[in-house]
Every structure is written in C-alpha cells, then in structure tokens.
Amino acid sequence: xxxxxxxxxxxxxxxxxxxxxxxxxxxxxxxxxxxxxxxxxxxxxxxxxxxxxxxxxxxxxxxxxxxxxxxxxxxxxxxxxxxxxxxxxxxxxxxxxxxxxxxxxxxxxxxxxxxxxxxxxxxxxxxxxxxxxxxxxxxxxxxxxxxxxxxxxxxxxxxxxxxxxxxxxxxxxxxxxxxxxxxxxxxxxxxxxxxxxxxxxxxxxxxxxxxxxxxxxxxxxxxxxxxxxxxxxxxxxxxxxxxxxxxxxxxxxxxxxxxxxxxxxxxxxxxxxxxxxxxxxxxxxxxxxxxxxxxxxxxxxxxxxxxxxxxxxxxxxxxxxxxxxxxxxxxxxxxxxxxxxxxxxxxxxxxxxxxxxxxxxxxxxxxxxxxxxxxxxxxxxxxxxxxxxxxxxxxxxxxxxxxxxxxxxx
Numbered sequence: 001x002x003x004x005x006x007x008x009x010x011x012x013x014x015x016x017x018x019x020x021x022x023x024x025x026x027x028x029x030x031x032x033x034x035x036x037x038x039x040x041x042x043x044x045x046x047x048x049x050x051x052x053x054x055x056x057x058x059x060x061x062x063x064x065x066x067x068x069x070x071x072x073x074x075x076x077x078x079x080x081x082x083x084x085x086x087x088x089x090x091x092x093x094x095x096x097x098x099x100x101x102x103x104x105x106x107x108x109x110x111x112x113x114x115x116x117x118x119x120x121x122x123x124x125x126x127x128x129x130x131x132x133x134x135x136x137x138x139x140x141x142x143x144x145x146x147x148x149x150x151x152x153x154x155x156x157x158x159x160x161x162x163x164x165x166x167x168x169x170x171x172x173x174x175x176x177x178x179x180x181x182x183x184x185x186x187x188x189x190x191x192x193x194x195x196x197x198x199x200x201x202x203x204x205x206x207x208x209x210x211x212x213x214x215x216x217x218x219x220x221x222x223x224x225x226x227x228x229x230x231x232x233x234x235x236x237x238x239x240x241x242x243x244x245x246x247x248x249x250x251x252x253x254x255x256x257x258x259x260x261x262x263x264x265x266x267x268x269x270x271x272x273x274x275x276x277x278x279x280x281x282x283x284x285x286x287x288x289x290x291x292x293x294x295x296x297x298x299x300x301x302x303x304x305x306x307x308x309x310x311x312x313x314x315x316x317x318x319x320x321x322x323x324x325x326x327x328x329x330x331x332x333x334x335x336x337x338x339x340x341x342x343x344x345x346x347x348x349x350x351x352x353x354x355x356x357x358x359x360x361x362x363x364x365x366x367x368x369x370x371x372x373x374x375x376x377x378x379x380x381x382x383x384x385x386x387x388x389x390x391x392x393x394x395x396x397x398x399x400x401x402x403x404x405x406x407x408x409x410x
Contacts, residue, residue, distance in 0.1 A: 002094040006091045010090065013077055013121070013125050014077055014080065017077060018078075021072065030149050032068070033064050033072070034062050034068065034149075035064070036105060044160060045138065045139075047139040048139060049137050051135040053133070054132070055130045059129075061113060062144070065112060065115075070117065071117060074124055075120050075121040076124075082118065085118050090125075099119055101131075101134050102116025102132070102134070103115040105137075108144035109145050116133070142156045155178075158182060159177075159185070161185075162189075165189075171214055172217050178243060180239070191220070191250070192212055196212030198310075224246055224298070225242050225243075225246055228249060252289045256295065256296065256327055257327060257331075304323070307322070313362065316355060316358055320362060322388045324392070329392055333388070336361065337361045344357060373394075374387070378390060
C-alpha cells in the first residue's frame with residue numbers, strides 16, 4: 001500500500017516539475033539547481049571547516065554536487081531514471097523510518113547536496129521545512145543567497161576581482177561599487193585611468209594608482225552619485241545599483257558634450273548609446289535623462305571646476321570671472337589657451353610654461369575682447385548669456401563677422 005502511494009506521489013512530483021519548467025521558460029526565469037563544481041570554479045576559495053551535524057532549512061538548499069540536472073530548483077524530480085530510489089525513500093517515510101542525515105556543503109547562506117538528493121526531494125514534497133545534515137562550510141568572500149543564479153555569481157566574482165585589482169578594499173573599504181551588468185567593470189577602470197591621466201596633467205607630476213583611485217572616488221564618483229540621489233534617480237530604477245546609474249549618467253554626459261561641441265546630434269548619439277546595450281533599463285534611463293535639466297547644470301559645474309583647477313586662472317588672475325552658460329564650451333577655452341601657448345613659443349622660439357601661457361592668454365586675448373564687450377554693452381542684447389559666451393562666439397565667428405563689414409574703399 002505504501003509503495004503504491006509513493007509511486008503516485010512521484011508521478012505528481014514529476015508532473016509538477018514539468019509545469020514549473022514550462023512556466024520558467026515562458027517567464028524567462030531560471031528553475032535549475034546550481035552545479036556545485038561550477039560555483040566552486042568561480043569562487044575565490046579561502047578554506048573550509050567541518051560544522052558537524054546541523055538542522056538546515058530546506059529552502060536554502062540551492063544546488064547539488066552531482067545530481068543538479070535530475071531535480072529542479074525546489075528539488076522536484078525532472079526525470080524518471082532514478083524513480084525507484086525516490087519511491088523507496090518515500091515509502092520509508094510512510095513507514096516512519098528514521099533516515100540518516102544528508103551530506104552538504106555550505107557556502108554563504110546556502111547549501112549544496114553532496115549526498116542525499118532524493119531525501120531532500122522527498123522531504124520538500126512532503127512539506128518539511130528543515131532536514132538534518134553533515135555540513136562542511138566553504139569559506140569564500142562571495143556570499144550566496146537562495147536567490148543567487150550563475151549570472152549573479154559571475155557578477156559577484158567580477159566585483160571581488162575589481163575591488164582587489166583597484167585596491168578599493170583597503171583604500172575605501174566602505175565603498176559599494178557593485179554593478180548589475182557583467183563585463184562592465186573594465187569601463188570603470190577606464191574612468192579611473194582617464195582621471196589619473198588628467199590629474200597628472202593638472203598637477204604636472206606622476207600620479208600613483210592608489211592616489212588616482214581615491215581621487216576618482218572622492219571627486220568624480222561620489223559627487224555624481226550625490227546628484228543622482230538628490231534627484232531621486234535611484235527611486236526611478238530600484239532594480240539597479242547607484243554605480244549602474246553613475247555609469248549611465250556619465251555616458252549620457254559624454255553624449256551631451258559631443259552634441260554641444262557639434263560633433264553629433266543628440267538623437268544620433270543617444271541611438272549609439274542605446275545600441276551598445278540590450279538592457280531595457282538603459283533605454284528607459286536615457287529617456288528619463290533627456291528630460292532632466294539638472295544633468296546640464298551638473299555637467300556645466302563639472303566642466304567649470306575642471307577648467308579652474310587645470311588652468312589655475314583664479315590664482316593667476318584673482319579678478320577673472322570666466323563663466324560659461326552652455327556645457328561643452330570650456331574645452332574650447334582650453335583649446336584657445338593651447339593655441340596661444342603655441343603662438344608664444346613660435347614668437348619666442350622656446351617652450352612656454354603653461355601657467356605663463358594662461359596668464360598671457362587672459363591678459364592679451366580674452367580680457368581685451370571682454371572689455372570691448374563691456375564698453376559696447378553688447379551683453380544686453382543677449383539675455384541669459386555671459387561675457388565668456390560672447391567672447392567664444394566672437395572668436396569662433398570672427399571671419400564671418402569681418403566679412404560682413406567690408407573695408408571702406410571710399
């Protein structure tokens with residue numbers, strides 16, 4: 001009698017596993033156990049210890065050493081080849097026989113069955129919450145949870161490697177730079193390297209890696225994250241991390257610079273960025289950022305801070321008040337200074353120190369034109385614009401301006 005009941009239970013379990021498989025396929029979710037050996041392959045292993053016999057939660061058993069294809073994520077049987085073993089255990093349960101503890105590995109908050117997969121399967125179909133197990137704990141820096149999938153594990157592995165490679169673990173131990181997309185940490189490394197390069201130009205010395213990491217985190221990453229949180233962008237995308245948002249906003253700022261510098265249209269640039277990703281959230285955030293006026297203001301503030309720090313114009317000329325109202329224009333001022341430096345070098349036949357070139361550009365190129373703008377009160381015809389805006393416009397359109405006023409030949 002008990003044997004027949006056990007066979008009927010097995011058939012019901014297999015049918016239920018079949019429908020769960022279809023549902024997982026339709027919803028695009030995973031319904032598979034985690035393979036222990038693959039998990040271990042991607043885990044930085046730091047040791048193990050024997051915990052002895054423990055009573056462990058069945059819903060925290062997420063994988064198996066050798067039978068991960070024979071059962072689904074809640075240990076329903078997905079095949080009939082080992083039905084007899086399952087039925088024998090179920091029959092023993094009906095007969096109220098005491099079954100030995102299973103053997104399991106513990107990693108983080110979850111367990112992997114070494115021996116006893118069928119006992120776990122029967123226990124779960126019976127509605128048990130706990131099971132006895134001989135437990136060996138694997139010590140690893142990545143903490144697994146019952147919701148962890150292989151993609152999650154790969155991302156966590158990348159994150160651990162990124163934190164070790166950059167030195168964040170010791171330089172900024174409280175930093176949380178986790179991304180939800182795999183393969184993107186290299187882009188963050190590029191950000192740090194770029195910051196290191198420009199920091200070296202600004203301070204005219206070699207910047208150590210540790211110094212660059214700290215400076216990028218404190219002066220680039222944190223201010224942008226603060227702005228993201230201030231404008232509740234994280235609430236609009238709760239499934240993404242603030243580092244995801246940092247990366248996308250940074251990319252969007254780059255698109256804005258390209259547009260403001262006339263290199264591309266916004267629609268073309270946005271299409272290029274959206275085409276780089278299949279993630280639906282990227283397209284959603286781009287649409288939201290196109291409506292966010294604070295991005296322009298933040299970009300302008302960042303560009304002005306960089307210009308002031310790089311040129312040291314306030315130290316060289318304390319009365320200088322160079323303010324632009326459009327993003328993407330401070331780079332043009334830097335280009336003007338570089339061109340002026342080259343011209344001075346040609347005239348003097350020697351290399352001109354950058355700070356000397358900045359001061360000379362301000363005294364002999366920028367200020368004379370600005371004083372003319374003030375004398376003629378031209379700024380009144382351009383409400384909302386600054387003297388620096390008009391300086392750039394006049395310099396950029398000098399040829400057109402001159403040609404529109406031909407010399408008097410009378």
